[in-house]
Amino acid sequence: MAGYIARRLVLLPVVAFGVTVLIFALLQFLDPAIRAGAFITNPNQLKAIDAIIRKYGLDQPVYVQYWTWLREVFTGNLGWSQAARMPVGEAILRFFPPTLELTLFAFVPIMLMGVWMGTAAAVHRDRLIDHVTRVFSISFRSLPSFVWGLLVLMVTYGRLNWFPPGRLSLEADLFVRNPEHRFVAYTGLMTVDALLNGQLWIFVDAIRHLAGPALTLTMVSIALLVRVMRSSMLEVLNQDYVRTARSKGVAEPVVITRHARKNALIPVITLSSLTIVGLLGGVVITETIFNFPGIGRWGAFAAQQLDIPGVTGFTMFVAAITVLGNLLADVLYAYFDPRIRLQ
Amino acid sequence: MGLVTLASRGIQVHRSRLGGAAGAAAAVAVAALALPVVRERILRFPLDFAAFLLFVLILVAFWTIPSDFTRRMRKNPLSVIGFSLIAFFVAVALLAPVLAPPPPTSRDAYLIPQRGFAADPQPPRPGHPFGTTEGQYDLYYGIVWGTRTAFRVSILVIAIAVAIGLLLGGLSGYYGGKVDEAIMRLTDIFLAFPGLVLAVTVVAVLGRSLTNIMIAIAVVHWPIYARLLRGDILSVRGRDYVEAARAAGAGDLRIITRHVIPNAIYPFMVLSSLDMGLIVITAAALSFLGLGPDVGYADWGTLINLSRNWILGRPGEPFAFWYVLVYPGTAIFLFVLGWNLLGDAFRDILDPRLRGSA
Numbered sequence: 124m125a126g127y128i129a130r131r132l133v134l135l136p137v138v139a140f141g142v143t144v145l146i147f148a149l150l151q152f153l154d155p156a157i158r159a160g161a162f163i164t165n166p167n168q169l170k171a172i173d174a175i176i177r178k179y180g181l182d183q184p185v186y187v188q189y190w191t192w193l194r195e196v197f198t199g200n201l202g203w204s205q206a207a208r209m210p211v212g213e214a215i216l217r218f219f220p221p222t223l224e225l226t227l228f229a230f231v232p233i234m235l236m237g238v239w240m241g242t243a244a245a246v247h248r249d250r251l252i253d254h255v256t257r258v259f260s261i262s263f264r265s266l267p268s269f270v271w272g273l274l275v276l277m278v279t280y281g282r283l284n285w286f287p288p289g290r291l292s293l294e295a296d297l298f299v300r301n302p303e304h305r306f307v308a309y310t311g312l313m314t315v316d317a318l319l320n321g322q323l324w325i326f327v328d329a330i331r332h333l334a335g336p337a338l339t340l341t342m343v344s345i346a347l348l349v350r351v352m353r354s355s356m357l358e359v360l361n362q363d364y365v366r367t368a369r370s371k372g373v374a375e376p377v378v379i380t381r382h383a384r385k386n387a388l389i390p391v392i393t394l395s396s397l398t399i400v401g402l403l404g405g406v407v408i409t410e411t412i413f414n415f416p417g418i419g420r421w422g423a424f425a426a427q428q429l430d431i432p433g434v435t436g437f438t439m440f441v442a443a444i445t446v447l448g449n450l451l452a453d454v455l456y457a458y459f460d461p462r463i464r465l466q
Numbered sequence: 467m468g469l470v471t472l473a474s475r476g477i478q479v480h481r482s483r484l485g486g487a488a489g490a491a492a493a494v495a496v497a498a499l500a501l502p503v504v505r506e507r508i509l510r511f512p513l514d515f516a517a518f519l520l521f522v523l524i525l526v527a528f529w530t531i532p533s534d535f536t537r538r539m540r541k542n543p544l545s546v547i548g549f550s551l552i553a554f555f556v557a558v559a560l561l562a563p564v565l566a567p568p569p570p571t572s573r574d575a576y577l578i579p580q581r582g583f584a585a586d587p588q589p590p591r592p593g594h595p596f597g598t599t600e601g602q603y604d605l606y607y608g609i610v611w612g613t614r615t616a617f618r619v620s621i622l623v624i625a626i627a628v629a630i631g632l633l634l635g636g637l638s639g640y641y642g643g644k645v646d647e648a649i650m651r652l653t654d655i656f657l658a659f660p661g662l663v664l665a666v667t668v669v670a671v672l673g674r675s676l677t678n679i680m681i682a683i684a685v686v687h688w689p690i691y692a693r694l695l696r697g698d699i700l701s702v703r704g705r706d707y708v709e710a711a712r713a714a715g716a717g718d719l720r721i722i723t724r725h726v727i728p729n730a731i732y733p734f735m736v737l738s739s740l741d742m743g744l745i746v747i748t749a750a751a752l753s754f755l756g757l758g759p760d761v762g763y764a765d766w767g768t769l770i771n772l773s774r775n776w777i778l779g780r781p782g783e784p785f786a787f788w789y790v791l792v793y794p795g796t797a798i799f800l801f802v803l804g805w806n807l808l809g810d811a812f813r814d815i816l817d818p819r820l821r822g823s824a
Contacts, residue, residue, distance in 0.1 A: 134651070137651055137654075138654050138655055141654070142655055268751070276778075277777045277791065281778040426666045427756045434666070445660060449658070
C-alpha cells in the first residue's frame with residue numbers, strides 16, 4: 124500500500140503544476156489590462172494600470188509571465204477581488220468557513236441516508252421500498268439543483284417561513300458583530316461558535332439558515348450514493364461467503380450488517396470524498412440561491428462581474444481541495460480494501 | 467451488410483404494420499392540414515414539418531421491426547418512458563415553428579417575442595398558455611424553442627467532447643508508454659476541478675454567451691471520453707482479432723478505426739446518453755448564474771434565471787408566480803429524466819453483466 128500511496132503523492136505536484144498552467148493558459152485569452160488586475164491589491168492602484176502592466180512584465184514572453192505570476196501566487200498575492208471588495212486571499216479565508224459548515228451539514232445526512240436507503244433497497248430487492256428508492260434516486264439525479272433549490276426556497280421560506288436565506292437573521296448578526304457581547308469566532312463555524320459562546324438562540328438561528336441550502340445539496344447528491352450503495356450491496360449479497368454465513372444459520376440482520384454491509388461500504392467510502400468535491404461544485408448554485416455568504420456565492424458573483432482575480436483564486440482553491448479529496452479517496456480505498464492494502 | 471439484410475427482412479415481415487404506420491402518419495398530416503390555423507403554420511414551415519413526418523416514420527419503423535434491442539427495451543417500463551420522453555422532445559424541437567410560430571417580423575426565431583413591458587410576471591391566459599415572465603417574455607414560446615437550444619447545445623458538446631476524447635484516448639491507449647502517461651496526466655489536470663467550477667471559469671474568461679458555454683462544457687467533458695476509450699483499447703489491444711489484423715498487414719490507423727473503436731462503441735453510447743442530460747443541466751446552471759445568452763433568448767436556464775426574483779410571490783400569496791419556475795423547471799427535469807432512463811436502458815441492454823443492478 125505504501126508504494127501505491129507514494130505514487131499518488133509523487134503525482135500530486137505534477138497535477139498541481141498542471142492546474143496552475145491550465146489557469147494561466149486560460150488567462151492568456153484576456154487583455155493585459157484585465158490581467159493586471161491579478162497584481163492589484165488596492166483599488167487606488169487602478170489609476171496606474173499601464174505602469175502595473177510594465178512593472179509585472181505583462182508585455183513580456185509567456186514563460187517569463189508565467190514565472191512571475193506563479194511567484195506572486197506562491198507568496199500569497201492572489202490579487203484584488205472586486206466582487207468581494209477585498210484581497211483574494213482574505214476573501215478565501217472569510218468565505219470558506221461558512222461553506223465548510225454548510226458542506227458538513229449536507230454531508231452527514233447524505234452518508235447516513237444514502238447508506239440506509241441503498242441497503243434497504245438491495246435487501247428488499249424488487250419490493251415496494253426498492254421501487255420507491257429507485258424512483259427517488261432517478262428523479263433527484265434528473266432534477267437540476269437550481270430548480271430544486273428554488274422550490275425549497277419557495278415552500279420552506281415563502282410559504283412556511285421556516286428556513287430563511289442568508290447565514291444569520293439581522294438581530295443575530297448584529298449581536299455577533301457587536302464587540303460589547305464578546306462573541307468570539309473560535310472556529311468560524313457559526314453553529315459551533317454559538318455553542319462555545321453559550322448562545323443557544325444564535326445556534327438555533329444558524330441551524331434555521333443552514334437547513335434550506337443543506338436540504339438542497341443533500342437531495343441532489345444523495346441520489347448517486349443510494350445508487351452505488353444499492354448495486355454494491357446487491358453484488359455482495361450474491362457472494363459465496365454471504366451464502367455460507369446464511370447456511371451456517373447466522374441470523375439475517377447479522378448477515379446484512381456484519382457480513383454484507385461492511386464490504387459493500389468500500390465503494391461508498393471512496394465515493395464519500397468525491398461527494399465532498401461534488402458538494403463544493405454544488406455550493407456555487409445553492410449558495411447563490413439562498414444568498415449564503417460562502418465561497419460558492421463569491422465565485423459565482425466574481426464570474427458575473429468579470430472579477431478575474433476572484434474567479435482564478437476561487438478556482439485554484441477549489442482545485443486544491445479537489446486534488447486533496449481525490450488523494451484521500453485513493454488512500455481510503457487502499458486502506459479499507461485488504462486486496463489492495465496487502466499487496 | 468448484415469444489418470441491412472436484417473432490416474430489409476424485418477421490413478418485409480412487417481410490411482403491413484409499417485404500411486399501417488405510414489398510413490396513420492399520412493392521416494395525421496391530412497387531418498392537420500384540414501384545420502386552417504394548422505395548415506397556415508405548416509405551409510409556412512414545410513421543411514420542419516417534413517422533418518417531423520420523417521422522424522415519426524423512423525420511430526415507427528424502429529419500434530415495429532423486431533430486434534433483440536427493442537424487445538428488451540419493451541420489457542422494462544422505465545426504458546419505454548425514457549424512450550417516449552426523448553421522442554416527445556425531438557418532436558417538439560422539430561415542430562417548434564409550427565407549435566410556436568415566430569412573429570413575421572422576427573429576425574431570429576430563438577428570440578422570444580415580448581408582449582408589453584410590465585415588470586411582474588403575468589399568469590397563464592389565452593394566447594399565453596404558460597404565462598409570461600418579468601419583462602413579458604412568453605414562457606410557452608421560450609420552452610418550445612428552448613427544446614431546440616437544449617438539443618443544439620447537448621449534441622454539439624457531445625460531438626466536440628467525443629472527438630477530442632477519441633483522438634487523445636485513442637493515442638493514449640494505442641501507443642501507451644510516455645504518450646499514455648502524458649495524456650493521462652492531462653486528464654488528471656482537467657479532472658482536478660468540479661465540472662461546474664471549471665466551466666464557470668472558462669465562461670468568465672471567454673465572455674458570457676451560448677457558444678462559450680458549449681466550449682466550456684466540452685472542455686470539462688472530454689477527459690471522461692478519453693479515459694473510457696483508453697481503457698477499452700487496453701482491454702481490446704491484446705485480443706486475437708487485433709493480432710490477426712496486424713498479421714494481415716493492417717496499419718495503426720486502420721486497426722484503431724476498424725477494429726478497436728467499433729468494439730468500444732457501446733460504452734460510448736451509454737455514457738453519451740447519460741451525458742446528454744448532464745450537459746443540459748450544466749448549461750442551464752451556467753445560464754442560471756447569469757453567464758448565458760442575453761435575457762429573451764429561448765433557453766431553459768435563462769428562463770429559470772428570470773424566475774429568481776419572483777420565487778417568494780406576493781405578501782400573503784407565496785405561490786403567486788409559480789408558473790415562472792414550474793413550467794421551465796418541468797421541461798428541463800423531463801428532458802434530463804428521459805436521457806437518464808434511456809442511458810440506463812442502453813446500459814442494461816448492451817451490458818448484460820449490469821442488467822437489473824441499478
